[in-house]
Amino acid sequence: xxxxxxxxxxxxxxxxxxxxxxxxxxxxxxxxxxxxxxxxxxxxxxxxxxxxxxxxxxxxxxxxxxxxxxxxxxxxxxxxxxxxxxxxxxxxxxxxxxxxxxxxxxxxxxxxxxxxxxxxxxxxxxxxxxxxxxxxxxxxxxxxxxxxxxxx
Amino acid sequence: xxxxxxxxxxxxxxxxxxxxxxxxxxxxxxxxxxxxxxxxxxxxxxxxxxxxxxxxxxxxxxxxxxxxxxxxxxxxxxxxxxxxxxxxxxxxxxxxxxxxxxxxxxxxxxxxxxxxxxxxxxxxxxxxxxxxxxxxxxxxxxxxxxxxxxxxxxxxxxxxxxxxxxxxxxxxxxxxxxxxxxxxxxxxxxxxxxxxxxxxxxxxxxxxxxxxxxxxxxxxxxxxxxxxxxxxxxxxxxxxxxxxxxxxxxxxxxxxxxxxxxxxxxxxxxxxxxxxxxxxxxxxxxxxxxxxxxxxxxxxxxxxxxxxxxxxxxxxxxxxxxxxx
Numbered sequence: 001x002x003x004x005x006x007x008x009x010x011x012x013x014x015x016x017x018x019x020x021x022x023x024x025x026x027x028x029x030x031x032x033x034x035x036x037x038x039x040x041x042x043x044x045x046x047x048x049x050x051x052x053x054x055x056x057x058x059x060x061x062x063x064x065x066x067x068x069x070x071x072x073x074x075x076x077x078x079x080x081x082x083x084x085x086x087x088x089x090x091x092x093x094x095x096x097x098x099x100x101x102x103x104x105x106x107x108x109x110x111x112x113x114x115x116x117x118x119x120x121x122x123x124x125x126x127x128x129x130x131x132x133x134x135x136x137x138x139x140x141x142x143x144x145x146x147x148x149x150x151x152x
Numbered sequence: 153x154x155x156x157x158x159x160x161x162x163x164x165x166x167x168x169x170x171x172x173x174x175x176x177x178x179x180x181x182x183x184x185x186x187x188x189x190x191x192x193x194x195x196x197x198x199x200x201x202x203x204x205x206x207x208x209x210x211x212x213x214x215x216x217x218x219x220x221x222x223x224x225x226x227x228x229x230x231x232x233x234x235x236x237x238x239x240x241x242x243x244x245x246x247x248x249x250x251x252x253x254x255x256x257x258x259x260x261x262x263x264x265x266x267x268x269x270x271x272x273x274x275x276x277x278x279x280x281x282x283x284x285x286x287x288x289x290x291x292x293x294x295x296x297x298x299x300x301x302x303x304x305x306x307x308x309x310x311x312x313x314x315x316x317x318x319x320x321x322x323x324x325x326x327x328x329x330x331x332x333x334x335x336x337x338x339x340x341x342x343x344x345x346x347x348x349x350x351x352x353x354x355x356x357x358x359x360x361x362x363x364x365x366x367x368x369x370x371x372x373x374x375x376x377x378x379x380x381x382x383x384x385x386x387x388x389x390x391x392x393x394x395x396x397x398x399x400x401x402x403x404x405x406x407x408x409x410x411x412x413x414x415x416x417x418x419x420x421x422x423x424x425x426x427x428x429x430x431x432x433x434x435x436x437x438x439x440x441x442x443x444x445x446x447x448x449x450x451x452x453x454x455x456x457x458x459x460x461x462x463x464x465x466x467x468x469x470x471x472x473x474x475x476x477x
Contacts, residue, residue, distance in 0.1 A: 041182075066188070067183060086238075086265050087183075089182035090182065091183055110265045111264045135381070139378060143347045
């Protein structure tokens with residue numbers, strides 16, 4: 001089940017790229033789901049847990065994957081933590097839903113991620129306990145909490 | 153800083169080539185499109201120069217900024233394009249917004265979060281994509297593209313309700329324009345209320361037209377565009393500003409600023425104007441100051457601007473909006 005917290009969250013890991021660089025395990029890249037996500041989002045192939053073949057950059061280490069893929073791998077492999085998923089583009093949204101359909105995860109969103117105008121899903125919004133099944137339902141709820149974010 | 157600056161960043165494998173022409177440019181969009189790679193290249197070039205294997209060509213300095221000592225560093229930089237990647241919390245701070253507002257630098261910010269304290273334009277929100285330009289070449293060429301246009305539709309649209317971001321002169325004008333065709337016009341009283349007003353008016357039969365100052369509406373754009381994607385009965389029209397429309401319609405006697413309108417970036421200093429909307433307001437006020445009939449005020453619209461001649465010129469200028477059914 002996918003749970004979203006919109007806005008500022010104290011326990012959320014904000015800079016997912018730095019966190020990934022210092023914590024990832026090579027095994028994370030070897031699961032089928034990880035390989036599919038990396039292929040789809042970064043158009044890259046996993047050669048091993050420490051080496052990815054990018055069509056643009058050649059052979060790269062995992063820390064040079066896109067910010068979005070690194071966050072997806074964190075959400076998948078550390079489900080007890082809350083990550084800032086605003087480092088993910090809309091092309092990662094279907095993978096966030098996929099991960100949420102497999103395990104219970106909570107993500108932090110600080111922007112209006114588009115899950116697809118015709119996509120059906122079930123997400124819980126932790127801020128107020130609402131449940132949304134489509135972008136149409138999610139939009140007003142997300143908007144309310146995002147607009148309550150304070151600038152300090 | 154003024155003007156339009158071409159930035160070419162290149163390694164043996166990747167090339168970026170784009171123009172920056174306003175104080176704030178936002179890079180956003182899909183993951184894996186190369187935003188962080190671009191900023192990493194600039195950082196490496198700044199540290200190691202040509203030893204980095206990166207080539208940076210621009211008529212002003214390209215720099216990067218991150219969390220470490222950002223405030224002091226920012227205060228010391230002038231006349232540069234400053235690239236900032238996501239993951240830096242200071243981007244959302246009031247202090248950062250204050251420093252950007254009076255800065256002599258241009259900023260290129262990679263983020264998906266909205267920065268409501270910075271009035272950035274819908275026209276300066278870009279995504280990256282691979283260009284087909286060098287399809288067979290070993291080097292990948294990344295080009296930037298506009299994520300949003302001035303209007304969210306391709307074909308003519310006849311509104312039944314007009315919602316303006318503005319609550320003063322712009323609202324008065326569009327109320328005048330709408331009332332001629334029995335269309336209701338309401339004000340949202342600011343950009344952050346647009347979504348609330350849209351939702352409160354979902355039962356309107358027909359198209360709701362939202363008119364905003366595009367020059368400062370960037371922070372709301374993602375949210376509104378997601379709304380437009382699921383609601384086919386709402387259309388966004390985001391010209392630079394209301395004053396820009398009046399100047400562009402070229403209908404005010406003795407006011408011809410076509411040279412400025414064709415290259416505003418050559419006239420607008422980032423240190424003086426945080427957004428182009430403010431520049432166009434001042435330009436219109438200055439150009440009409442001595443004229444007792446046309447003297448423009450943002451607070452209260454002079455009657456002359458509601459004359460049939462002006463209304464007709466603006467109607468023609470707003471090409472895709474069909475006011476006469």
